[in-house]
Amino acid sequence: MKSIIIKNGNLVLPDRVLDNSDILIESGKIKSIGKDLVGDYTIDAKGQYVLPGFVDVHVHGGGGADFMDATCEAFETAVRAHLSHGTTTLVPTAMSATEQDLTDFLNCFNEFKNTSKYADITPGVHLEGPYFSGATAKSGGAQPRGVLRLPDFDEIGRLLKASNGSILRWDAAPELEGSDRFAALMNELGIVPAMAHSNADSFEAQKGIDSGFKHVTHFYNAVTSYHKVGQKPRAGLVEAVYLNPGVTVELICDGRHIPRDIVRLALMIKGADKVSAITDGMRIAGTDMQSGKLGSLKNGTDVIVDDDVAKLVDMSSFAGSIATMDRCLRVLCGDYGIDIVTAAKMLSTTPAKHINADNIGAVKVGLNADLVIADNDYKIIKVLKNGAEI
Numbered sequence: 001m002k003s004i005i006i007k008n009g010n011l012v013l014p015d016r017v018l019d020n021s022d023i024l025i026e027s028g029k030i031k032s033i034g035k036d037l038v039g040d041y042t043i044d045a046k047g048q049y050v051l052p053g054f055v056d057v058h059v060h061g062g063g064g065a066d067f068m069d070a071t072c073e074a075f076e077t078a079v080r081a082h083l084s085h086g087t088t089t090l091v092p093t094a095m096s097a098t099e100q101d102l103t104d105f106l107n108c109f110n111e112f113k114n115t116s117k118y119a120d121i122t123p124g125v126h127l128e129g130p131y132f133s134g135a136t137a138k139s140g141g142a143q144p145r146g147v148l149r150l151p152d153f154d155e156i157g158r159l160l161k162a163s164n165g166s167i168l169r170w171d172a173a174p175e176l177e178g179s180d181r182f183a184a185l186m187n188e189l190g191i192v193p194a195m196a197h198s199n200a201d202s203f204e205a206q207k208g209i210d211s212g213f214k215h216v217t218h219f220y221n222a223v224t225s226y227h228k229v230g231q232k233p234r235a236g237l238v239e240a241v242y243l244n245p246g247v248t249v250e251l252i253c254d255g256r257h258i259p260r261d262i263v264r265l266a267l268m269i270k271g272a273d274k275v276s277a278i279t280d281g282m283r284i285a286g287t288d289m290q291s292g293k294l295g296s297l298k299n300g301t302d303v304i305v306d307d308d309v310a311k312l313v314d315m316s317s318f319a320g321s322i323a324t325m326d327r328c329l330r331v332l333c334g335d336y337g338i339d340i341v342t343a344a345k346m347l348s349t350t351p352a353k354h355i356n357a358d359n360i361g362a363v364k365v366g367l368n369a370d371l372v373i374a375d376n377d378y379k380i381i382k383v384l385k386n387g388a389e390i
């Protein structure tokens with residue numbers, strides 16, 4: 001196999017930007033980093049940024065397709081849409097749905113893994129629900145209300161069987177009856193249990209953390225922070241999570257869901273190695289569609305695009321983002337003033353750690369050559385997966 005040199009890049013390393021340097025790629029891996037390296041084939045980065053390929057651990061679709069459409073074509077369409085925007089690893093996310101729809105999603109993923117040439121981009125799946133609090137519009141967000149239910153361990157057993165070991169993370173609301181057992185079971189199986197779409201106050205959230213919940217899904221969205229019940233002040237799930245340094249979080253960095261100072265606060269308290277950037281992108285991501293279905297074509301909810309974000313048709317709630325990870329890079333570095341080394345951690349290194357992938361997520365010798373070249377406006381110029389140009 002021929003070696004490749006990326007020449008003259010501003011390399012975004014885990015701890016600094018290394019100016020005007022080269023990367024030697026052999027057999028799909030980063031072989032060395034330095035000056036004046038030589039190889040068989042040269043890509044000139046022209047003094048632009050070379051970043052680790054993005055790792056999106058929470059994404060529902062893109063390019064006009066949703067993973068809940070549950071066809072190989074839909075999976076391939078969505079994966080290709082995000083890949084062209086620099087996402088070299090993504091975790092297909094299932095919406096809350098009926099057991100049948102979740103089973104179809106899992107079966108489809110396994111078929112995709114066995115047949116698609118894009119299979120190595122998707123290491124496993126994420127189930128966002130369906131064991132969520134559906135009591136209020138606030139915590140429900142755009143999750144389909146009719147299918148939210150309490151943890152059902154017979155159903156969980158059947159879905160685990162259908163998954164064939166592909167579930168990397170599963171979300172539930174910690175205040176529900178059975179959620180403590182759910183968290184313990186997920187830990188036993190090596191699946192990350194995450195808190196999401198929850199009405200839990202800080203005490204209930206702490207109980208959840210004590211029973212094994214390790215992560216928070218789209219932190220700040222569809223969970224509680226400081227609030228009052230009657231005249232009594234309560235701390236929320238957000239505060240409980242800040243009081244537990246080990247719990248990781250993810251933020252939808254589309255520039256709409258989370259304002260700059262929340263990103264800064266989360267980074268200040270948790271550090272970039274605990275905060276992943278996600279798109280939570282739905283089927284409209286990576287297209288110029290102005291409307292579409294959130295969830296499957298068959299059972300999904302109609303949404304429209306307004307102000308660069310998906311909203312329910314009655315505009316009562318956001319309904320997922322339409323971002324790709326390169327937009328998150330532009331939001332973080334361009335709009336929010338986060339330095340690019342920190343942004344690369346949030347977009348690649350930290351989410352790679354979240355899914356236990358130790359061969360990706362940084363520009364580092366020995367790791368897979370999943371790389372993105374971006375210009376000074378953070379626009380994607382080139383994407384490499386395992387050293388191959390996309």
Ligand SMILES: [Zn+2]
Nearest residue numbers: 058093128280
């Ligand atoms: Zn989601």
